[in-house]
Amino acid sequence: MSTRIRCLLLDDELPGLTYLRMLCEQIEGVEVVRAFNDPLKLLAEADQLEFDLCITDIEMPGLNGLAVARLLQGKPVIFTTAYKEYAAEAFDLEAIDYIRKPIQKERLEKALQKAADKIQPPAAAPGRQFVQLNTSQGKALLYFDQLLLLTTSDQDKRDKLATLDNNQTLVLKNISFDQLLKLLPAQSFCRINKKEILALRAVNFFSHEEITTHIPGPDNKPLILTLGETYKAGFTARTGNKPQGT
Template identity: 25%
Template structure:
């Protein structure tokens, strides 16, 4: 029975990926889900999985270094950043998935893993094409609604807000929970249309009505047609320095 390890410092993302892998590849056994590079190396040495799905930016030792140190395991990188793709393939990675990973992209990765064998030039070219396509800004969000899946256009999102475990994508009349953390969502958004204004908030420029300062100099964003008032932290105040 094939086995896999999933390493990510966000346990909710590891759990979601494990669930989807199990759904699309029932024979695959998930043997460990470590949260940092040191734990990952230890679990790789102990469990000896066939495959390792590694985040790149992890505490301790990053995923690229883990891949260099690991042996007898086929590596798939799962990350929000496309900038490390060349380094990833220098470690003989089999695939490179950009978060948020679509079902179609994940199934193509599984098909590649099931073929076994070393990566070919054709595999590398196919993955490079996928990375180029996946690196384009997100146009749709896939959200769960009870037992169904719904597509939400990125054009309808007024702002994203971090919660304890998830991220809320807020439209004019609804709040949708998505599992992707803000730090991994931000690189996939069009920077001409969205900006991070607080550690826990990303806002659509088109949704901003006005930015006001209180007596203490703190900035607050008021939205068009929505009663939410969003904080602007000092680190991002320069975005509105002309106001």
């Protein structure tokens, strides 16, 4: 599988959850972000986690997997169950797939590939100057030479805010930084911390810990961003210089 998929797992039975996690870890390109045996705990933490897909059992006490899928607000879901009577309702929820237990690795891998095909945004062709992405207003063409900054949305961490050079802001729906970095020209954009990707043309000054940009901030002064420790090497490689103070 060429696309990397980050999954949440949910099964109230610990042996089944452990087995599902083991299968996922044997499939290339699949990352298990968290495994839960309580649907309420998953829902309480989901907004703070970056994930692409939820693989969930259906029959659980209190809150079943179908209800969890509805509460995840359109996040892709693969259902696993020992019961076939839920199939119609599962597909009414536009589930990626519906796997009968006991789960076979080959069957799970097929379902995850279907998820990868759906989750992966359309790749930018070589030399293309834009990419098509889903936004809160519908599909949009995001032109690389207009994009200044990408940051995590405060309203929904699965969404990203795109700041353009005409002072317009777009809400990019349900897309990760990893997916965005695959689409953006690597020579022109750099992730600078856990919450932001910056266009290098927006850089004015930078030091060991922060970057002063040409982007107007809330007080109309130049926006200053944090340069995270983990991302300094990548930033240095693209700018060809060490930040001041290193």
